[in-house]
Amino acid sequence: MKAMVLNSYGPDAPFELAELPDPVATPGHVVVKVAAVSVNTVDTMIHNMGPDLPLSPNLPAVLGMDFAGTVTAIGEGVTDFAIGDEVYGCAGGLMDLPGSLAEYINADSRLIAHKPKSLSMRESAALPLVGITAYEGLTRAGVGDGQTVLVQGGAGGVGHVAVQIARHFGAKVSATGRGADQMSLIESLGARPLDFTKQKVEDYVAEHTDGVGFDVVFDSVGGANMTNSFAAAKLNGHVASTVAMVEIDLTPAHFKGLSLHVVFMLIPMMHDVGRQTHGNILQALAELADNGVLKPVVDEQTFGWADVGAAYAHLKNGSAAGKVVVELQ
Structure with a gap:
């Protein structure tokens, strides 16, 4: 099969076209002919940093976590999928799991689901990592009907999905x-837009929560921004963060009695723990998409086999408007 391979790591490391052996469906796995692959921030981090990240695969490496495609072979013990099924998932591209920037991927069947019928392969490939992350963070924080939710970074890859799911859960979303x-x-996603360059936290908390604070703050920005999330949350509220790799003073969280939920969705892949949870979430996301309440925003620029490096650069330079997707058919 064809695959795009990294033979070195670093910001300028090129993706090179290579011929690799076709994968065989191992027990509990299915082979998927890949139609589309999305590029996530974690993919670009692996590309840039390589061995400085403990989750980076050994060289030569095939990256790509998210994908959508068609099942071509079934491994022993798999009963939920059949040859010809259109599926999507996040199942490789780190540690010892080969990625999806290839014609085929041998994917753990617990990490995939039938793709949304209402979405194209391109759209479906954009959803798994960000969708699972958003769903996990919101459910762990107990988002429910009538609550006030603030999504930090609501136009980003994870954030724009979190806005839609929180609204589906019945929350009033900013x-x-x-x-x-x-x-x-x-605003088009149904949330109240807050321009953080023009409004201070205390101002929008006063204006939109009568000074009480938000029931849940979903922080897809993280880092130093977490202090803003603490400030925006109500007493005994919840903060869910997807980027908690930061040294920070937790005193404000202590005096508010906040619950902090750190979401790192790669744990099931890295440690083979709770993988079926991801398959279940993907099934729920597909139902939301087919019911018309969830749709990923995909960048309008198109990329193919020869453009993988350009796709990574497009995401890294901040010019993308929505999820960046590479189409392999």
């Missing part, structure tokens, strides 16, 4: 962003 384009996107 979301931060910057600039007219992001404000317009957030």
Whole structure:
């Protein structure tokens, strides 16, 4: 099969076309002919940093976590999928799991689901990592009907999905962003847009929660921004963060009695723990998409086999408007 391979790591390391052996469906796995692959921030981090990240695969490496495609072979013990099924998932591209930037991937059947019927392969490939992350964070924080939810970074890959899922759960959603384009996107998703470059935390908390604070703050920005999330949350509220690799003073969280939920969705892949949970979430996301309440925003620029490096650069330089997807058919 054809595959795009890294033979070195670093910001300028090229993706090179190579011929690799076709994968065989091992027990509990299915072979999927890949139609589309999305690029996530964690993919670009692996590309840039290599062995400095403990989850990076050994060289030569095939990256790509998210994918959508068609099942071509079934391994022993698999009963939920059949040859010809259209599926999507997040199942490789780290540690010893070969990625999806290839014609075929041998994927653990617990990490995939039937793709949404209402979405294209391109759209479906954009959803798994960000969708699972958003779903996990919101459910762990107990988002429910009538609650107030603030999504930090509501126009981003994870954030724009979190906005839609939180609204489906019955919450009244606000979301931060910057600039007219992001404000317009957030509003189109049904959330109240808050331009953090123009409004201070205490101002929008006073205006939109009567000074009480939000029941749940979903922080897809993380890092130093977590202090803003603490400030925006109500007493005994919840903060879910997808980027908690930071040294920070937890005193504000202590005096508010906040619950902090750190979401790292790669754990099932890295440690083979709770993998079926991801398959279940993907099934739930597909149902939401087919019911018309969830749709990923995909960047309009198209990329193919020869453009993988350009796709990674497009995400890294901040010019993408939505999820970046590489089509392999």
